[in-house]
Amino acid sequence: MNQVNSMKEKISPRVIERLTKYLRCLESMSPDDYISSEEMAEKMGLTAAQIRKDLSNFISEFGEGFGVRGKGYQVRILYSGIERILGVHKTNNIIIVGAGRLGSALLSEPEFTKESFNVIGIFDSAEHKVGREMSGLKIRNITELDYFLETKDRVDIAILTVPKVAAQEMADKLTAAGVKSLLNFAPLKIKVPENVVVANIDLYAKLQELNYWKEKMV
Amino acid sequence: MNQVNSMKEKISPRVIERLTKYLRCLESMSPDDYISSEEMAEKMGLTAAQIRKDLSNFISEFGEGFGVRGKGYQVRILYSGIERILGVHKTNNIIIVGAGRLGSALLSEPEFTKESFNVIGIFDSAEHKVGREMSGLKIRNITELDYFLETKDRVDIAILTVPKVAAQEMADKLTAAGVKSLLNFAPLKIKVPENVVVANIDLYAKLQELNYWKEKMV
Numbered sequence: 001m002n003q004v005n006s007m008k009e010k011i012s013p014r015v016i017e018r019l020t021k022y023l024r025c026l027e028s029m030s031p032d033d034y035i036s037s038e039e040m041a042e043k044m045g046l047t048a049a050q051i052r053k054d055l056s057n058f059i060s061e062f063g064e065g066f067g068v069r070g071k072g073y074q075v076r077i078l079y080s081g082i083e084r085i086l087g088v089h090k091t092n093n094i095i096i097v098g099a100g101r102l103g104s105a106l107l108s109e110p111e112f113t114k115e116s117f118n119v120i121g122i123f124d125s126a127e128h129k130v131g132r133e134m135s136g137l138k139i140r141n142i143t144e145l146d147y148f149l150e151t152k153d154r155v156d157i158a159i160l161t162v163p164k165v166a167a168q169e170m171a172d173k174l175t176a177a178g179v180k181s182l183l184n185f186a187p188l189k190i191k192v193p194e195n196v197v198v199a200n201i202d203l204y205a206k207l208q209e210l211n212y213w214k215e216k217m218v
Numbered sequence: 219m220n221q222v223n224s225m226k227e228k229i230s231p232r233v234i235e236r237l238t239k240y241l242r243c244l245e246s247m248s249p250d251d252y253i254s255s256e257e258m259a260e261k262m263g264l265t266a267a268q269i270r271k272d273l274s275n276f277i278s279e280f281g282e283g284f285g286v287r288g289k290g291y292q293v294r295i296l297y298s299g300i301e302r303i304l305g306v307h308k309t310n311n312i313i314i315v316g317a318g319r320l321g322s323a324l325l326s327e328p329e330f331t332k333e334s335f336n337v338i339g340i341f342d343s344a345e346h347k348v349g350r351e352m353s354g355l356k357i358r359n360i361t362e363l364d365y366f367l368e369t370k371d372r373v374d375i376a377i378l379t380v381p382k383v384a385a386q387e388m389a390d391k392l393t394a395a396g397v398k399s400l401l402n403f404a405p406l407k408i409k410v411p412e413n414v415v416v417a418n419i420d421l422y423a424k425l426q427e428l429n430y431w432k433e434k435m436v
Contacts, residue, residue: 013431016427023423024405085430088426189242211374217399
């Protein structure tokens with residue numbers, strides 16, 4: 001998360017990142033199972049103390065005493081508590097801006113069939129793409145964005161899959177239209193107003209990191 | 219980076235993550251320019267002390283006195299030093315495993331036209347895809363992987379773009395064939411031997427994080 005300026009609270013981005021990993025870890029378990037912080041730590045390569053500390057930030061979401069002595073946390077309670085913390089217990093509306101190969105790949109992601117994120121629109125600025133269908137959605141002209149936001153459901157997150165040269169301009173259009181949250185795939189740091197949050201997925205940077213670590217492996 | 223067990227040294231993954239961001243920051247500048255740690259800190263939302271500390275881990279890559287008092291670092295020297303640290307001053311070979319929409323999108327990424335990463339093969343297990351062309355590369359059967367690794371250039375990184383259900387099996391095949399470094403797009407934690415490094419790009423987890431932060435914005 002590269003911009004968390006205007007926050008109401010002081011939770012570290014790393015805590016929220018780990019919460020998403022706890023969900024992934026719990027997904028493979030039965031809801032009725034119990035898991036201790038030690039078992040989770042072992043699975044995740046973290047310490048049990050770290051996990052307990054992370055969860056203690058949100059004790060009111062779980063209810064006191066949600067950990068059972070000698071058994072640990074019930075998977076169902078832990079999972080649904082983290083879902084509430086992240087706001088993914090309800091449906092959040094997404095638009096994809098950039099109807100290229102990456103936009104198309106994301107639109108067909110099986111994860112989007114889950115209830116918590118729902119793609120309600122896909123936009124592009126290329127006239128020849130506008131009006132075509134992509135995974136059942138009609139590609140809209142980016143010029144329709146204001147009208148779309150006024151007349152359709154709330155947009156919670158916009159995913160930017162446009163080329164690098166277009167990313168800042170599209171981000172400007174989105175934030176001017178009132179979108180408060182962007183997931184940017186373009187390999188640059190986009191500038192946004194203080195009350196807008198941006199996350200980046202930078203493939204090339206991930207490859208650079210991996211490239212460093214592979215040289216360090218024995 | 220979720221597995222950095224067998225390392226020769228003790229640099230934090232966060233340091234390496236920031237180095238990739240420093241490169242992005244420097245990309246937009248002229249090589250002859252100078253930038254101080256204060257100016258970089260301002261651009262990146264970090265502290266100057268953090269940047270100086272990160273760079274001081276690698277002082278031998280830059281040469282002592284590479285910062286000029288009153289001017290800062292020369293962009294060219296800083297950039298090429300970080301490239302050497304990350305091993306991206308030379309060409310690294312990549313294969314993509316999974317010739318679906320995401321694999322296709324990555325293959326057409328303009329960033330891959332840079333010299334530091336070169337896609338030398340794309341693999342799939344679906345018979346009807348094998349032999350087709352994708353961005354100029356012939357899709358190979360995953361069963362050819364061993365032969366490919368024995369007869370072709372070294373593979374530095376394999377990018378996994380297969381569905382979740384196939385990811386662990388493909389990772390097993392890759393590591394058995396000697397691949398030491400995986401970038402996994404499937405939404406699960408894959409298990410690998412201790413001497414293999416894995417990085418994950420988890421779209422859904424990023425959306426969950428964003429979803430948390432957007433609620434906290436004023």
